[in-house]
Amino acid sequence: MRFTKMQGIGNDYVYVNCFQEPFPRDPAELAKQVSDRHFGVGSDGLILICPSNQGADAWMRMFNADGSESEMCGNGLRCVAKYVHDHGIKKSPQLRLQTGNGILTVDLEVKNGKAERVRVNMGKPILEAEKIPTKLVGSPPVNVTLEANGRQFEVTAVSMGNPHCVIFVPAATDELVLGFGRHIETSPLFPKRVNVEFVEVLSRGEVRQRTWERGSGETLACGTGASAVCVAGVLSGRTDRRIVNHLLGGDLELEWNEQDGCVYKTGPAVEVFSGDWPE
Numbered sequence: 029m030r031f032t033k034m035q036g037i038g039n040d041y042v043y044v045n046c047f048q049e050p051f052p053r054d055p056a057e058l059a060k061q062v063s064d065r066h067f068g069v070g071s072d073g074l075i076l077i078c079p080s081n082q083g084a085d086a087w088m089r090m091f092n093a094d095g096s097e098s099e100m101c102g103n104g105l106r107c108v109a110k111y112v113h114d115h116g117i118k119k120s121p122q123l124r125l126q127t128g129n130g131i132l133t134v135d136l137e138v139k140n141g142k143a144e145r146v147r148v149n150m151g152k153p154i155l156e157a158e159k160i161p162t163k164l165v166g167s168p169p170v171n172v173t174l175e176a177n178g179r180q181f182e183v184t185a186v187s188m189g190n191p192h193c194v195i196f197v198p199a200a201t202d203e204l205v206l207g208f209g210r211h212i213e214t215s216p217l218f219p220k221r222v223n224v225e226f227v228e229v230l231s232r233g234e235v236r237q238r239t240w241e242r243g244s245g246e247t248l249a250c251g252t253g254a255s256a257v258c259v260a261g262v263l264s265g266r267t268d269r270r271i272v273n274h275l276l277g278g279d280l281e282l283e284w285n286e287q288d289g290c291v292y293k294t295g296p297a298v299e300v301f302s303g304d305w306p307e
């Protein structure tokens with residue numbers, strides 16, 4: 029099985045072009061194997077680039093390092109867009125990509141025939157508690173109290189197609205991210221588990237984020253998470269609609285557009301190497 033390793037600000041996945049390769053028999057098991065940083069390729073998960081069954085240019089299927097499938101992946105979608113363009117599946121600077129959150133539109137900045145930066149219309153955030161889904165009170169729950177591992181947090185919950193729990197803190201320390209990430213991820217208040225963002229507000233237009241991902245643990249970046257942070261910052265009155273978000277692996281530009289209600293996310297996408305996985 030031919031694969032390509034790609035990364036978006038350090039959020040790295042193994043990508044398989046299922047326009048050419050057969051769809052894996054057991055993608056969940058394959059995700060666990062390739063993701064292993066000692067016994068596999070090493071990645072935050074597996075992303076399959078498939079023909080769309082809804083008339084889009086391609087369909088992204090995304091599996092976390094633990095084999096669970098997610099509806100959406102923001103950094104992954106930029107890389108899928110770059111792959112679809114650069115490898116000639118469709119050589120257009122604008123693409124429509126199918127995800128578990130519907131068909132999303134991406135715009136590519138192309139230099140010397142290759143996509144370098146990608147702007148994704150991430151769609152509208154989902155704010156109804158039952159659809160996030162969460163049992164926290166409020167639709168959406170904004171600045172509500174959540175208890176995990178014996179500690180109370182003030183959280184805001186948002187879905188970008190996948191669920192997020194955003195926590196604004198004075199400092200996103202190892203103690204918080206590594207000590208509480210998994211407890212919040214698996215809290216009974218989130219029936220489908222949750223991705224967790226610990227966020228420092230630097231100004232109304234600038235934040236710093238660390239991410240504990242559902243199914244993959246701490247990652248260097250999370251694009252849906254950064255989008256959820258943009259929305260949570262506005263909902264809780266902490267930030268403006270346009271922010272720069274500094275993640276461990278690099279920066280994303282975000283905007284929650286007032287006119288159309290959609291979140292726009294811009295950042296780089298990089299191809300690292302290709303190889304063959306024995307099957």
Ligand SMILES: N[C@H](CCC[C@H](N)C(=O)O)C(=O)O
Nearest residue numbers: 098101102103190250251252
């Ligand atoms: N890193 C990804 C998110 C993966 C989300 C996944 N961990 C989930 O279970 O929803 C991103 O850039 O959006």
